[in-house]
Amino acid sequence: MANHSCTIHPDVVDDVTKRMVRGETLNKMSAFLKVVADPTRLSIVSALLIREMCVCDLAKLLNMEHSAVSHQLAVLRRNDVVKVRADGKVKYYSLSDEHINTVFSVTFMHVNE
Amino acid sequence: MANHSCTIHPDVVDDVTKRMVRGETLNKMSAFLKVVADPTRLSIVSALLIREMCVCDLAKLLNMEHSAVSHQLAVLRRNDVVKVRADGKVKYYSLSDEHINTVFSVTFMHVNE
DNA sequence: ACGATAGATGAACGCGCATTCATATGAACC
DNA sequence: GGTTCATATGAATGCGCGTTCATCTATCGT
Numbered sequence: 001m002a003n004h005s006c007t008i009h010p011d012v013v014d015d016v017t018k019r020m021v022r023g024e025t026l027n028k029m030s031a032f033l034k035v036v037a038d039p040t041r042l043s044i045v046s047a048l049l050i051r052e053m054c055v056c057d058l059a060k061l062l063n064m065e066h067s068a069v070s071h072q073l074a075v076l077r078r079n080d081v082v083k084v085r086a087d088g089k090v091k092y093y094s095l096s097d098e099h100i101n102t103v104f105s106v107t108f109m110h111v112n113e
Numbered sequence: 114m115a116n117h118s119c120t121i122h123p124d125v126v127d128d129v130t131k132r133m134v135r136g137e138t139l140n141k142m143s144a145f146l147k148v149v150a151d152p153t154r155l156s157i158v159s160a161l162l163i164r165e166m167c168v169c170d171l172a173k174l175l176n177m178e179h180s181a182v183s184h185q186l187a188v189l190r191r192n193d194v195v196k197v198r199a200d201g202k203v204k205y206y207s208l209s210d211e212h213i214n215t216v217f218s219v220t221f222m223h224v225n226e
Numbered sequence: 227a228c229g230a231t232a233g234a235t236g237a238a239c240g241c242g243c244a245t246t247c248a249t250a251t252g253a254a255c256c
Numbered sequence: 257g258g259t260t261c262a263t264a265t266g267a268a269t270g271c272g273c274g275t276t277c278a279t280c281t282a283t284c285g286t
Contacts, residue, residue, distance in 0.1 A: 016170075088254065
């Protein structure tokens, strides 16, 4: 893939290759960040940080169709960002992990310089 | 956009609407997360966490073309994730912010359960 | 000044993925 | 059992964006 090798510091490349995070771990990290990077899903996270909510209220809150909300919740569920609690026909979603909270907070601080 | 309103808990919707992060702040957060969510850019961040590097070495390290690396570095630069130091014709990139470090670490812990 | 090397940038292709539409499941109430 | 309400899911469309190719700028050495 790479063209004419013009590596300036082979020793640096070797050293970093050994020590950096890569492979499957990096793919998983990328996948997780992609999940929360989507504006719609980040809105959902932002709401669930305050309290658990049902799909119906989330749809109203975000001014979206139920279907779209449900699709995004499925993505969040598959990636263990949210968990579900059923109460009759209503299903309540909440965050499943403290890490989400931390990532959200740090990102919030970052964009506010 | 939303269809027949079937809101179950109007009070909850009102409350969360007032307290949740939204609007421009949320867009900025989403944009930042998208930037670091890309596998290629996350690899670059992973490498720069260890030490500053030049484009040439990064290309070798990631087995990519210089052009692709340069494009991604431009994205990272525009979003204040990395900063540049010029030394002759060689340019050394490094992370510009401690927040990146935190987001990376927390994400790493998250994917390792 | 000229060639060589490091990097940047513009344009275009191609794919991943979010939204939409339509339909399906599943629980509650009669 | 059938209807209604809350949510889920499958298929199809459309667009954002990462990669590639080609070109351009800038800096060093001679």
